[in-house]
Amino acid sequence: MVLVLGMAAMLWGVGSVMGAPRSARWTMIGVLYLGVLLLHLLLPEGNALRLATGESAALWLLLGGFAVLALVYRKGLTLLRGKAEATRAATPVASDPGRFKEAELNRYARHIVLREIGGPGQKKLKEARVLVIGAGGLGAPALQYLAAAGVGTIGVIDDDLVENANLQRQVIHKDKAIGTPKVFSAQAEMEAQNPFVTVRPYHRRLTAEIAADLFADYDLVLDGTDNFETRYLVNRTCVAAKIPLISGALSQWEGQVSVFDPAQGAPCYQCVFDQAPARELAPSCAEAGVIGPLPGVIGSMMAVEAIKVITGAGTPLRGQMVIYDALYGESRTIGVKRRPGCPSCGAV
Numbered sequence: 001m002v003l004v005l006g007m008a009a010m011l012w013g014v015g016s017v018m019g020a021p022r023s024a025r026w027t028m029i030g031v032l033y034l035g036v037l038l039l040h041l042l043l044p045e046g047n048a049l050r051l052a053t054g055e056s057a058a059l060w061l062l063l064g065g066f067a068v069l070a071l072v073y074r075k076g077l078t079l080l081r082g083k084a085e086a087t088r089a090a091t092p093v094a095s096d097p098g099r100f101k102e103a104e105l106n107r108y109a110r111h112i113v114l115r116e117i118g119g120p121g122q123k124k125l126k127e128a129r130v131l132v133i134g135a136g137g138l139g140a141p142a143l144q145y146l147a148a149a150g151v152g153t154i155g156v157i158d159d160d161l162v163e164n165a166n167l168q169r170q171v172i173h174k175d176k177a178i179g180t181p182k183v184f185s186a187q188a189e190m191e192a193q194n195p196f197v198t199v200r201p202y203h204r205r206l207t208a209e210i211a212a213d214l215f216a217d218y219d220l221v222l223d224g225t226d227n228f229e230t231r232y233l234v235n236r237t238c239v240a241a242k243i244p245l246i247s248g249a250l251s252q253w254e255g256q257v258s259v260f261d262p263a264q265g266a267p268c269y270q271c272v273f274d275q276a277p278a279r280e281l282a283p284s285c286a287e288a289g290v291i292g293p294l295p296g297v298i299g300s301m302m303a304v305e306a307i308k309v310i311t312g313a314g315t316p317l318r319g320q321m322v323i324y325d326a327l328y329g330e331s332r333t334i335g336v337k338r339r340p341g342c343p344s345c346g347a348v
Contacts, residue, residue, distance in 0.1 A: 121311035138224030140172035141299030147190035157202035228276035235269035253327035255298035266318035
């Protein structure tokens with residue numbers, strides 16, 4: 001019997017060296033087994049070949065029986081596994097939009113370990129709906145950090161196209177995007193950065209006719225526009241809908257940010273800025289210039305305030321305004337309060 005087992009091992013080894021598939025090697029061993037079994041059944045007792053291969057056919061029949069049982073058992077397991085996988089694939093999995101995938105847990109781990117945010121705070125971010133007005137200097141960093149932070153639904157409205165002159169500060173846009181709508185350029189970059197967020201681009205100008213319906217789909221608004229007409233429209237719409245407004249502004253070397261939320265006792269934008277200044281007192285970035293990283297500083301601060309408002313962490317800038325002077329590396333915080341008789345929030 002040792003001789004036969006040695007021959008089987010040799011067949012397996014030679015087949016392996018020659019690169020024969022496992023099925024072919026098992027077939028050769030099967031032929032060897034049948035040959036040995038036939039020798040025991042056909043040759044008389046006492047024959048030298050029978051003596052050299054174990055004398056009795058009963059031992060080989062028993063060994064063959066065990067091999068058949070093992071094959072049947074293995075085949076049965078394979079069939080059962082296949083049926084189980086088919087059943088699992090056919091069974092619909094309940095969708096839970098608030099449930100995190102493993103990749104998301106790893107991505108947001110640095111948030112989750114923060115005591116002020118944790119798992120519940122990150123879940124609030126995932127369920128939040130934030131609208132950003134403008135995909136320019138302030139909107140670009142705000143959009144990038146909101147997407148990176150895992151804000152579940154982010155809307156962005158802007159009617160402008162990407163221009164070469166934008167790229168000095170609007171870092172969400174790339175050179176290849178010149179000539180394309182800013183909202184679609186921003187959407188592509190945000191989705192490339194975080195595939196777990198939903199981005200809603202609106203390539204159009206914000207007007208009074210669409211503002212109320214648009215804002216109704218969101219919980220929080222960030223205003224990064226560069227004209228007072230739109231700022232007052234955004235403010236009025238947020239006040240009417242009782243939606244918190246995070247507003248940023250900048251010029252040359254200086255920027256400011258605040259959270260306007262009359263529903264929580266804070267002033268609205270018009271409480272602080274009663275009316276638009278004369279044009280010569282508030283020139284645009286194209287006219288007065290702006291240092292490139294400044295929008296990144298203020299836009300990132302807007303994103304931080306958004307995360308605080310959504311998660312309840314810390315103290316958002318309600319009733320406060322931070323003013324940052326990049327030229328001299330100074331920042332200061334001033335108090336702002338509601339103004340009686342404000343045309344926007346006086347009745348709130």
